[in-house]
Amino acid sequence: MYHWIPFWPDTAAVNAVVVNNLYIAELGLSGLIMVTVVAMMLTFCIRYRKAASNSRADLETKTWRFEILWTVATLGAFLILFVWGAQVYIWLYKPPPADEEVYVVGKQWMWKVEHPGGQREIDALHVPVNKVVRLVMASEDVIHSFFVPAFRIKHDVVPGTLETLWFKATKTGIFRLECTQYCGLQHATMQGEIVVMEAPDYANWLDSQGVEESLAQQGAELFRAHGCSGCHGKNSTIIHAPSLTGLYGTVVHLQDGSIRVADEAYLRDCILNPRSFTVAGYPPVMPDFSGQLGEGDLLKLIAYIKSLGGKREAGR
Ligand code: HEC
Ligand SMILES: [Cu+2]
Known part of the structure; x- marks a missing residue:
């Protein structure tokens, strides 16, 4: 679709089309303004050069109308680009449901x-x-x-x-x-x-990759090996810890009154930075696992927690 533009990179995703359109609009508008300004400069340079006999009699002295018109028009045009750009930005950062x-x-x-x-x-x-x-x-x-x-x-x-x-x-x-x-x-x-x-x-x-265990299964093993299941497991009676079933994607109320969405970044904070906040209604005893778990292990644990579907118990 964009092949007629020289040096144009490959366009291979829906994201790219949206960015292309914005880019072309910006380039086009900037080009239009540049051409207009340069054309006017050249026209006046030639028309009113020293040797030219064109009349200079009715000189325009009050030019503010032109100036306001010119300024407001360009400002408006670029504000449209700004709003458009902001929309694209928001669209890019709000993922649709993932396949x-x-x-x-x-x-x-x-x-x-x-x-x-x-x-x-x-x-x-x-x-x-x-x-x-x-x-x-x-x-x-x-x-x-x-x-x-x-x-x-x-x-x-x-x-x-x-x-x-x-x-x-x-x-x-x-x-x-x-x-x-x-x-x-x-x-x-x-x-x-x-x-x-x-x-x-x-x-x-x-x-064809010959894989035996999914990420969530590997995560389940880590969940046991690191003792998470001791507190969070279904049959755990040692400590009052929240069940992680159905946690992913829900809104979590914290002790300090704030709320957080239980996305991947939240789960990561729970495991590596538990001292920085506490889930409302629970004792602040979740151990800090930073230093014990690498990013790879962490992603496995997160994949496991995400795989724990089902409904949360009432009252949460
Ligand atoms: C000593 C018991 C204990 C162990 C071991 C433990 N946790 Fe926790 N965990 C808690 C408690 C209590 C809370 C709630 C209070 C808080 O936020 O600190 C919690 C909170 C959480 C939350 C937030 C739950 C919510 O409802 O938002 C996650 C996620 C979590 N733990 C994951 C883990 C993982 C993964 C491990 C193992 C690497 C683990 N926990 C090990 C006791 C424990
Ligand atoms: Cu790099």
Whole structure:
């Protein structure tokens, strides 16, 4: 669709089309204004050059009308672009319901990818075409930035929290993945590829990885090994701890009166930073697991907690 523009990068996701349109509008409006200004400058330069005999008799002395018109018109035009841009921004940061979810860990200097089924890859990400893919991203060391030029998506991956990003690829093929945040000596080599496949090919690829345990199953093992189940398990009587069943996606009331949505970043904080807040109605005894769990383990635990569907008990 944009092939007629020279040097235009590949457009391979719905996100890219939206960004393209905004970009073309901005470029077009800026170009229009530039051409108008330069054309007027040249016209007046030639028309009223020293040797020209054009009349200079009825000189315009009160020009404020023109100035106001000119200023308001350009301001208005650019404000429209601002509102448009803000809408695109909000749209990009509010993911639609995901068909596919993938966990990404950035570290010096590679992208580690884990699929919910337990398939792992490094510096590569296989996804199905025409599906909403939601990425949950963590960093093991410094700030990295996940950038796929053909999708026009870019998001910082920040240590100490989880970031999310989404895209819907519209073309099969292989697209570049880059880190765009200078992250140390080998930063330039922190690249990978996004492999977009037809749904059946993708299903075959998942099957061919020879995986025995899903992420949630691995998480369940960690949940037992680290003693979480001792307090949070169904039959636990040792300590009064909230059940984690159906927790994901709900609104949690905290002791200090504030509320938080139980998304991935919240679950991460519960496990690594439990001293910073307490769930309302419970004793503040949740142990701090920072230093014991790496980002990979953490994502497994989160995948496990998310897999605990079902309804929460009344009263929560
Ligand atoms: C010593 C008992 C104990 C252990 C062990 C424990 N927790 Fe907790 N956990 C609690 C208590 C009590 C709360 C609620 C009070 C609070 O927020 O600190 C809680 C809160 C949570 C919450 C927030 C629940 C909500 O309703 O919002 C999550 C998630 C959680 N724990 C996960 C874990 C995981 C994962 C582990 C293992 C790595 C673990 N816990 C180990 C006692 C425990
Ligand atoms: Cu990096």
